[in-house]
Amino acid sequence: MSAVTEYPRGTCVLGGVNATLSAINRICTIYHSGPGCCMQTTAGEGAQSGLLQPYYLGAVSSPCSNMLEREVVFGGEKKLREEIDGTLEIIDADAYFVLTGCTAGIIGDDIEAAVSEYGGKNVYAVTTPGFAGDALLGYEIAFQALFDHIIDKNPKRDEELVNLIGIFPYHDAYWIGAFEELTRILQKLGLKVNTFFTDNQGIEQVKTASSAALNIIVNPWRLKKFAELMSTAYGIPSVRFPGVPLGATQTSAFVRGVGEALKLGGGLIEKVIREEEAYVYHFYESAVGAISWKRFAVVADAGTAIAMTKFLADDWSLSPVVTIVSEPIWSDKDKQYITEQIRCLEFARSPDVFFLPDHCDIRQKIKEYGGITLIAGSSLEQEVSLEIDAQHTAVSFPISDRLIFNRAYAGYRGALTVAEDLFNNL
Amino acid sequence: MAERYSGIREKRPYTYNDLGDKGDKLAADFEKRCIKNADRTFSQGLQCQQINSISAVLSLEESVFVVHSPQGCAGCVTMGADGYRVGQAHRGVRLIKSPRVIVTNLDQNDIIHGGEAKLREAVKLADERYNPKLIFIFTSCASGIIGDDVDAIAADLQPESSSILVPIHCDGFRSKICASGFDAAFIAIQKYLLPKQPPVKQKDLVNLFAPTSISYKDQLEIERMLGLLGVKVNYIPFYSSLEKIRQIPAAAASTSICKVFADEFMKTLEDDYGIPYAHTVMPIGVRNTDKWFLGIAELLGKGDSAREYIEKEHARVLPKLDAIKKRLRGKRVFICGGTGRSFAAAALIDDFGMELAVLETPTYDADAQIDIDYLNGIHKDYVVDIANMQPFEQVNLVNALKPDVFIGVPSWSARFGIPTTHVLDPKRATMGYDGILYLGEKIADQIENPGFNRKLAPYARLPYKKSWYDSDPFKFIKEVE
Numbered sequence: 040m041s042a043v044t045e046y047p048r049g050t051c052v053l054g055g056v057n058a059t060l061s062a063i064n065r066i067c068t069i070y071h072s073g074p075g076c077c078m079q080t081t082a083g084e085g086a087q088s089g090l091l092q093p094y095y096l097g098a099v100s101s102p103c104s105n106m107l108e109r110e111v112v113f114g115g116e117k118k119l120r121e122e123i124d125g126t127l128e129i130i131d132a133d134a135y136f137v138l139t140g141c142t143a144g145i146i147g148d149d150i151e152a153a154v155s156e157y158g159g160k161n162v163y164a165v166t167t168p169g170f171a172g173d174a175l176l177g178y179e180i181a182f183q184a185l186f187d188h189i190i191d192k193n194p195k196r197d198e199e200l201v202n203l204i205g206i207f208p209y210h211d212a213y214w215i216g217a218f219e220e221l222t223r224i225l226q227k228l229g230l231k232v233n234t235f236f237t238d239n240q241g242i243e244q245v246k247t248a249s250s251a252a253l254n255i256i257v258n259p260w261r262l263k264k265f266a267e268l269m270s271t272a273y274g275i276p277s278v279r280f281p282g283v284p285l286g287a288t289q290t291s292a293f294v295r296g297v298g299e300a301l302k303l304g305g306g307l308i309e310k311v312i313r314e315e316e317a318y319v320y321h322f323y324e325s326a327v328g329a330i331s332w333k334r335f336a337v338v339a340d341a342g343t344a345i346a347m348t349k350f351l352a353d354d355w356s357l358s359p360v361v362t363i364v365s366e367p368i369w370s371d372k373d374k375q376y377i378t379e380q381i382r383c384l385e386f387a388r389s390p391d392v393f394f395l396p397d398h399c400d401i402r403q404k405i406k407e408y409g410g411i412t413l414i415a416g417s418s419l420e421q422e423v424s425l426e427i428d429a430q431h432t433a434v435s436f437p438i439s440d441r442l443i444f445n446r447a448y449a450g451y452r453g454a455l456t457v458a459e460d461l462f463n464n465l
Numbered sequence: 466m467a468e469r470y471s472g473i474r475e476k477r478p479y480t481y482n483d484l485g486d487k488g489d490k491l492a493a494d495f496e497k498r499c500i501k502n503a504d505r506t507f508s509q510g511l512q513c514q515q516i517n518s519i520s521a522v523l524s525l526e527e528s529v530f531v532v533h534s535p536q537g538c539a540g541c542v543t544m545g546a547d548g549y550r551v552g553q554a555h556r557g558v559r560l561i562k563s564p565r566v567i568v569t570n571l572d573q574n575d576i577i578h579g580g581e582a583k584l585r586e587a588v589k590l591a592d593e594r595y596n597p598k599l600i601f602i603f604t605s606c607a608s609g610i611i612g613d614d615v616d617a618i619a620a621d622l623q624p625e626s627s628s629i630l631v632p633i634h635c636d637g638f639r640s641k642i643c644a645s646g647f648d649a650a651f652i653a654i655q656k657y658l659l660p661k662q663p664p665v666k667q668k669d670l671v672n673l674f675a676p677t678s679i680s681y682k683d684q685l686e687i688e689r690m691l692g693l694l695g696v697k698v699n700y701i702p703f704y705s706s707l708e709k710i711r712q713i714p715a716a717a718a719s720t721s722i723c724k725v726f727a728d729e730f731m732k733t734l735e736d737d738y739g740i741p742y743a744h745t746v747m748p749i750g751v752r753n754t755d756k757w758f759l760g761i762a763e764l765l766g767k768g769d770s771a772r773e774y775i776e777k778e779h780a781r782v783l784p785k786l787d788a789i790k791k792r793l794r795g796k797r798v799f800i801c802g803g804t805g806r807s808f809a810a811a812a813l814i815d816d817f818g819m820e821l822a823v824l825e826t827p828t829y830d831a832d833a834q835i836d837i838d839y840l841n842g843i844h845k846d847y848v849v850d851i852a853n854m855q856p857f858e859q860v861n862l863v864n865a866l867k868p869d870v871f872i873g874v875p876s877w878s879a880r881f882g883i884p885t886t887h888v889l890d891p892k893r894a895t896m897g898y899d900g901i902l903y904l905g906e907k908i909a910d911q912i913e914n915p916g917f918n919r920k921l922a923p924y925a926r927l928p929y930k931k932s933w934y935d936s937d938p939f940k941f942i943k944e945v946e
Contacts, residue, residue: 041536041570043587045594046563051537067928073606073637075513076537083540092876095928099854100877103510111610111638125507125941129857129933141535141607142638145576170535170571170607398563399594425560439547 040369041172046398046419048340048365048436049087049210051169053138054080055177056184057101060136060165061093062208064241067132068096070103071119071150072140076169077101081209084174088436089212089443095132102126106142115148123153123162133242135162136184144168163188173367175261175340178207182265185235185245186272194249194273201225201297202233202251202275204265205258205342206283212438216447216456217283221257224294224450227311228303249273253300257283257293258342259380260373276300281380282346286354286454287316288385289346315451322455330461334358336405337390338416339435340366341373345380347415347434352387354454355461359390360408365417365435367396402426413461430463470729472634472649474642474828481829482641484851485858485939488821491829491849492837500829507941511853513637516541517646519603520677522633522654524549526706527598529565529591529628533584533615534605538637539568548677551891552704555681565595571607580613588622588630598707601653602632609636629707631657642828643853644725644804647676651730654702654710655737663714663738670712671696671761672719672740674727675703676805682894687722687748690758690897693774694767701727714738720761722747722896723805724832746836747805748896749888749904750813751779751786778898786816789905794818796912799863801825801854801873802888808836810872810888815843817905822868827853850938860927861938870912882922884915 049055057068057080070076081098085091092098104122106115119137126135137154145168154164165184167177182204203221208214218237225232233244233251254269254277256262266277278300284293291312298308335357337347344364351357362381368374374394382389395401402423405411413430414420418439424431433441434448434457447453474480483503484491494500515538523530523545532539546564553561567590569575569583584602591600604615619630633653635646671691675684688698699712713719719731719742731742743760746753755775762771796819800810807826814821821844826833829851837849848866850858856877863871863878871878875885886908894900 040574041572043567043583043590044536044570045565045567045590047536047539047568047570049536050540051535054537054540065928070510073513074511074641075516075541075637075643077510078512078516079537079540081540082544083537083542087543094926099510099512100856100928101510103508105508105511105641107638107641111606121506122508129507129930129936130928131930132928141576141605142610145607145610169537170576171573173536399565419563422560422562437543439543440550 041367042396044397047173047396048417048419049174050080050083051174052167052171052177052180053140053169054084055174055210056138056165056167056181057081057177058084058174058207058209059178059181060184061095061097062236063245064239065095065133066241067126067130067135068101069122069126069135069137070101070140071115071122071137071143071148072103072106073142074103074105074107076140077103085209087439088210089438089441091209091443093209096130102130106140111142111146114146115143116153119148119150119153120156123157127157127160127162133161134189135160137162137164139166139168141169144170174210175207175366178210179261179265182262185248186265186268189242189245190248191246191250194247196252197231197247197250198252199229200231200233200247200251202248202254203257204254204262205256208236210436211283211343212436212443213446213448213453215445216453217449219445220447220450220453221283224290224311224315225297228294228297228307249275251275253278253297255297256280259345259377260341260368282342283449285346285449285457286350287319287451288353289349290450291316319451319454326458330355330458332357333413333430334360334410335413335415336360336408336411337362338365338401338414338420340364341368341377343435345377348381348390349384350454350457351415353385355458356387357413359384359387360411361391361393361404363401363404364392364394365396365401368394432460470648472645472652473640474645474648475640477830479830481851482827482853483942484829484849485942486849488824488837488844488847488849489841492834492841495829495834501944502946503942504945505855505941506943507857509855509857511641512643514640514643514646514649515603515605515635515637517643518633518635518650520545520548521647521650522601522702523564524552524677524703524705525599526704529567529595529597529600531584531587531591531600531602532566532568532605533571533580533587533602533608533613534568535571535607536568538605539566542566545677552681556704565591565597567591576607576611579611580608581618584613584615584618585622588619588626592626592628597628600626600628600630602630604632604634604636606637609639629657647726648729651727655730655733658707658710659714660711664712665715666717667697667715668717669696670699670716671765672713672716672734673698673700674719674721674731675700676723676726677703678889679703679722680891680894682892683896683900686894686897686900691761694762694765694770696765714740716740718742718761718764720745720757722757724808725804746812747809749806749809749900751783751816751901753809753812754897754901782898782901785902786905789902789909790818792909792913793905795820796869797822799823799825799866799868799871799878801859801871804828804833806888808833811836811840813888813901813904816901817908820844821847822866823848823850823862825850825852825859825873827851857929857933858938860929861934861936864934865938870908872908877927879918880922880925880927882915882919884912885918886911
């Protein structure tokens with residue numbers, strides 16, 4: 040399902056599947072698609088989220104069957120087989136995933152059949168074509184593919200291992216920093232963390248996902264099916280947090296939530312929280328008053344919208360005015376949960392909440408409110424910020440005007456980074 | 466043009482995209498017409514023509530861009546939009562805006578039932594929201610295969626719209642050559658926007674066609690040079706407008722600053738409006754700048770004043786090249802780029818006494834042959850790889866031939882530790898005579914200071930098997946019917 044949208048934020052399922060899989064070390068995606076899909080999907084994901092591109096294979100280095108008129112008319116399976124043969128001959132990877140563009144999807148090439156001929160060579164098919172939905176659906180489809188093909192079917196439980204999921208590689212511009220900061224915190228609790236995408240984690244770590252004691256999902260609504268599969272197949276419970284935790288309040292709740300789910304000793308949990316909070320507040324103490332009071336709007340995917348609204352309101356005492364969830368969400372139940380999460384603030388008055396994926400709707404909505412002095416949104420909100428003379432800070436997809444490596448907008452230490460970026464003496 | 470030229474570049478005679486050999490061998494084979502049609506049985510991602518069509522018109526004023534496709538086909542719009550924002554900043558615009566792009570977002574349901582309803586909705590939205598002068602509609606692989614009749618829908622909607630609806634047929638799968646997308650855009654401009662009655666001729670007006678990668682500084686320099694010939698420039702289509710497009714037929718002559726941009730369109734303008742054109746080269750480097758400037762000047766009957774200017778500039782610039790030559794002479798160069806810039810860079814390195822080791826460029830045709838013949842007169846024993854990127858061939862060649870420097874997109878070659886540089890530069894003028902000095906300094910500085918790449922190389926992790934580096938780089942290029 041999808042709607043006509045002005046300036047959609049993110050590409051298609053194909054883009055999301057590729058962004059996710061290509062973030063796993065030594066994975067090769069093979070596009071069975073028209074000639075532009077490799078470039079389109081990476082230009083529209085990684086290049087729009089802090090400019091990083093997969094170091095191994097991506098954009099114009101991804102193998103691609105480049106289907107032309109002949110394949111569209113006569114079928115592209117022969118071309119796909121040649122492409123896979125060539126890929127196996129020259130590309131050194133731990134797993135190969137054949138992805139489906141619209142072209143192959145519409146003409147109905149039997150990709151599963153073609154791939155089945157490569158038994159034992161770690162070639163797998165993901166047959167969801169681009170037109171099936173947006174990039175974040177692609178993230179979920181990629182996890183489905185990992186569940187189907189890679190995750191170990193006969194796991195041995197490791198009580199110290201957790202899967203940290205719900206952070207979108209090459210889409211959430213701060214994904215690497217988020218994984219690193221949350222991993223740092225979880226390691227202080229004595230845990231080993233599967234992120235699958237950072238610290239050179241690869242197929243071996245994906246395989247062990249079924250050995251984990253817990254899935255930690257940092258997103259308000261994605262990955263429900265994956266959580267269910269992991270529970271049914273391997274008895275792994277999931278604990279869900281409504282976004283990537285940001286700032287002392289949310290991160291301490293995160294630490295307590297994980298501690299509770301894993302029945303970790305309360306002494307350790309509270310010790311870690313005290314240390315980490317003290318670290319953050321030591322800095323805050325040195326900059327009291329540095330961040331001037333602001334009436335703010337947030338424009339972001341659901342998870343970031345929740346985390347950012349709460350952080351600015353609860354931890355920095357800024358005043359929320361309106362929060363716009365820019366990711367397309369269709370279920371009323373999900374929308375209701377997300378709205379409640381955004382509006383449930385400690386002291387501040389709750390902001391209005393809207394679900395608007397359309398760029399023009401977003402601009403118009405912000406302009407309906409007077410007195411907004413800060414917009415925490417994507418690079419696209421730079422424009423409306425100039426129009427209403429508000430400060431702008433880029434927190435959500437797309438971010439195309441700054442290079443981001445491991446800058447964290449998550450956890451305890453990430454709160455300091457966000458605050459640094461918020462400072463503005465103009 | 467619509468009747469005469471399909472807009473699909475590879476359908477023009479003797480056009481090749483999959484080819485690799487020594488420069489002299491290729492030129493001889495091309496001359497004898499004995500190059501076979503071929504295809505790569507393994508390839509990496511290309512750029513589709515839709516990307517070029519959209520980028521060609523994305524900065525036009527008072528326009529809305531409807532992309533009739535699933536959400537992913539707007540991926541490169543975002544890249545073009547970034548360029549548009551930067552272009553506004555360079556032009557001193559304060560309220561920098563995003564281009565108005567509306568994606569119809571075709572989904573499973575539309576694939577089965579057709580996307581007409583969403584296209585109508587998108588065009589209406591464009592009208593209601595922005596009341597623009599122009600609404601461009603771009604087709605996609607998906608809309609093309611399901612058979613949406615975009616022309617008919619646009620014709621049906623036109624009476625209700627105060628904008629001019631301009632469908633551009635740029636389905637990705639119809640061409641392997643992304644520059645076809647430029648042609649698709651110009652075919653549409655000709656069909657929908659050029660006045661049937663040509664406007665009053667302006668003797669001093671010249672159409673200057675330039676692709677999106679031309680920086681504002683380069684635009685200013687080229688306009689300045691043409692100003693020396695006493696002409697006014699109609700700069701099309703970047704940061705341009707419907708009014709300027711309508712002035713195209715009034716011009717006394719046309720020229721382009723890229724070999725594959727508006728070349729076919731300029732032929733059409735000659736046929737339809739009797740406007741002569743100069744199709745030469747990109748004005749980068751001494752030889753190319755001379756050639757480009759003389760090309761347009763001769764057309765205008767101003768050859769003499771152009772030669773006078775060229776002589777003056779040579780006297781000013783050539784002595785300054787000596788110092789750069791000392792730093793660069795004899796260095797072996799690998800060049801990779803789009804058609805215009807790759808050949809421009811190849812001519813440029815001659816100014817510095819460098820040697821060509823490899824030239825990687827997307828298409829070989831009669832136009833390319835002119836440049837290859839010229840290069841064969843200077844360089845011996847260099848390799849031509851006719852490829853649109855294809856980094857697997859590039860790394861194989863870099864590894865085998867060990868050039869001293871790589872000019873082009875550096876993502877892969879940098880990881881071999883060799884110096885990398887580029888003739889693209891958004892901030893400074895690279896074209897014209899001062900551009901030569903700037904690029905010379907840039908190339909020399911980057912070659913002499915290769916620290917970044919050297920230190921990166923030991924940590925680099927390219928994805929290719931060792932055996933690939935021992936293989937024939939062109940082994941996947943196979944003859945086809």
